[in-house]
Amino acid sequence: MSLHDQSSPEFARGSYHEASRSVQLDRRDFLKVLGGGVLVCLTPTSAWTQESGRTFGGHELPKDVSAWLHIAAVGKVTVFTGKVEVGQNIRTSLAQQVAEELRVPFDSITMVMGDTDLTPWDMGTFGSRTTPTMGPQLRTMAAAARETLVQMAAQRWQVDAATLTAADGKVTDSKQSRSLTYGELTRGEKLVKIVSSEERLTPVTDWKIAGTAVPKVGGRDFVTGAHKFPSDMVLPEMRFGAVLRPDGFNATLASLDTSAAEKLHGVQVVRDGDFVGVVAPDAYTAQHALSAIQAKWNVPAQPSNEGLYEYLKNNPESSGEESPQHVAGSVTQAIASADLQLENQYTVAYIAHAPLEPRAAVATWADGRLTVWTGTQRPFGVRDELVQAFHLPAAQVRVIHPDMGSGYGGKHTGEAAIEAARLSKAAGKPVKVIWTRQEEFTWAYLRPAGLIEIKAGARRDGTLVAWEHHNYNSGPAAIGTPYDVANQIIQYHPARSPLRQGSYRGLAATANHFARESHMDALAHAAGLDPLAFRLKNISDTRLRAVLQAAAEKFGWGREKSTPGRGFGMACGTDKGGYIATCAEVGIDPASRKVRIRRIVEAWESGAIVNPDGLRNQVMGAIVQSIGGALFEQILFANGRILNPHFAQYRLPRFSDVPRIEVVLLERKDIPSAGAGETGIVGLAPAVANAIFAATGTRLRSMPMAPLHKEQHASSAQFHS
Amino acid sequence: MAEFLLHVNGAPLHVNAPADESLLSVLRNRLHLTGPKYGCGEGQCGACTVLLDGEATRSCLVAVGSVANAKIVTIEGLEQNGKLSAVQQAFLDEGAFQCGYCTSGMILSATSLLQRTHKPTEQQIVEAMDGNLCRCGTYPRIVAAIQRAAQSMPAKGASR
Structure with a gap:
């Protein structure tokens, strides 16, 4: 047991010399391992289409291939993508899209994901990018593979390919009543086809496997404990x-x-x-x-929660002058002449992702x-x-x-x-x-805390005329307003965060929606208008109007008036191609000021739906997760230490926090599918804040709105105005 | 280090471990039963839940030295002759998971609940399951799965 002092090893010097003999399976070996069959690679540049039809031997595949697909001699299809499955269900939804375009049964597809030796390079699985980017890429590749198989059959039968059809893993010549399975077609072949994204895709209205509620791949392994995390x-x-x-x-x-x-x-x-x-x-x-x-x-001495938001505002990341992301008209003039002016600050705390697996x-x-x-x-x-x-x-x-x-x-x-x-x-x-849970809380990174300042003006009739939105540190996601406002200044101010911070589901879209939708609610009340009517008056985006009206209808908005014990609130917005509207009902004990979310209705639209069951699960999960950041999650810190790095001190949403939740899915088959893993999280916090205001007249402008005290561990959270 | 005889999933298993090592650590690292998960090590998340003489128990808080005479059931022990238990089947049918990391603890907590209370109300389910965290937020589906399992189980002598 000796101390291996490596105080100046290769990490410092960059002189790593060790007899290194590659055991890597390189691409060509990999193709050998796959054996015969047809390999289709997708590259975004069309130059490679000229290269199609080469055999495996000695073939250098292009560097910018984004995915590949192999059809083995037995008809088994393997799809390779650098995306990863983390519970968002893309292992299933991507396979559905391949099965659809390739015309094979769903269970003939195996997805190989996130293995740097076996899958093409990929930037990562984030930003709701898998469905809008990898989905169409895999569909393109599968469509090209299908066309290749049809051509192979046409050649073998010496007939016109246009007379053949592909379905259920076979190419059929209905005139001659004959067919060949994909396995029969690929047997003995060693064909590489490189395609670019120019294939004709199956219209969404014709989908038979995509668009359906296919159960999660490998579901059984999760309920038996067989899945290896x-x-x-x-x-x-x-x-x-x-x-x-x-x-x-x-x-x-x-x-x-x-x-x-x-x-x-x-x-x-x-x-x-x-x-x-x-x-x-x-x-x-x-x-x-x-x-x-x-x-x-x-x-060393370091900042703490005390004075955090002033710290973020006063410690910009760059010393130079920053310019706003977006300017339109003149906010100063428009506000000066507006009937109603409203200015306020909103804050969001640092919160932890707390994935259950550290x-x-x-x-x-x-x-x-x-x-x-x-x-x-x-x-x-x-x-x-x-x-x-x-x-x-x-x-x-x-x-x-x-x-x-x-x-x-x-x-x-x-x-x-x-x-x-x-x-x-x-x-x-x-x-x-x-990592231990304490390490995960302390040494991973956090969702950024932030300060948001909004200044707005409206006419007496409820027409928005000016909107100025400054976000300090929390981030620029969904910072632009979806409302029609002629005069705007929108600016994100990066700051020197005292804590390590990074990506989080929805990024700053939660913070920016919390501030914007709270401010919109306050303006509606100031104008004496119903929050729904006020919003609709200022939205021309038909997709946003549609989700807002759908949520309001399902919720029964306006049917009952808020009372001191029971409040109704709403919020809406859009980010990353997803449209959302959320209505909330809260119950409040007027004596203790304990608040409980009783009911959430969320309407969601993200174009064509690939898997309605998976989509519903994602939106529902985002709603539940957002309860924590809205009501009680926050990282407490002082002098370089996290003060609550345990689940006993950092409450996550539990069964008893969950209200009745109804998810309304709207589908637009005419619009390409957007990713749905994130934006469902943005609506709950402002809807709840607005419901609390409707009941109590108290406007809560800080997330979390009802932070728990150490001794509290109840299902309802208390707020302090 | 001492040798312990544990009764896990109906089989006697000998294991060498320090008496104060957690049952979770012994199951996962010495017996290669990785169904029970580490989530917090403090009994706050329920990912490590196993049945100890039928009771849902946080295996991260139990020392291996204290369970030598108990019957231990992990998620790996619920399936019988290739047939899922009613609770496992209900979780699968309801799609009551996303990443699946909490699932084994959820299923064992639910199994224990349904052994005590054959037809629990929604409130009883929420109370019994409140110590199990699902960060993906699939709680509504898990409640639905437990209700489905309760429906599918024989009224009396419900077994796993």
């Missing part, structure tokens, strides 16, 4: 690693005594500058060894080649992080993503992967690292 991966000889964490952010190591840890049986302490980790034969001993390490850290990775080195199984929304991004950390060529690093215990925008990075790889390298054995 990243944290479940096991390798032979695998050891368990754990990493010593500083006492606070930006801390430096002052002193270290690892002697007690090193005396533990089988324990290896790994040190590399301020990185200190342990490797042990089992998980218990790893944690035990970690707690036996004596370390002192110097933690960061986890298993790393192994063989012949200088690193392979890591890890949960991440960006397998290729994590590969790049590993390449950089260990100074390896990209071909020497493989990242494999087993469908993980979700991320919600919180797993773009590869911390656990790098830690497992470092420890594995030092130990000479595969190592697993799973």
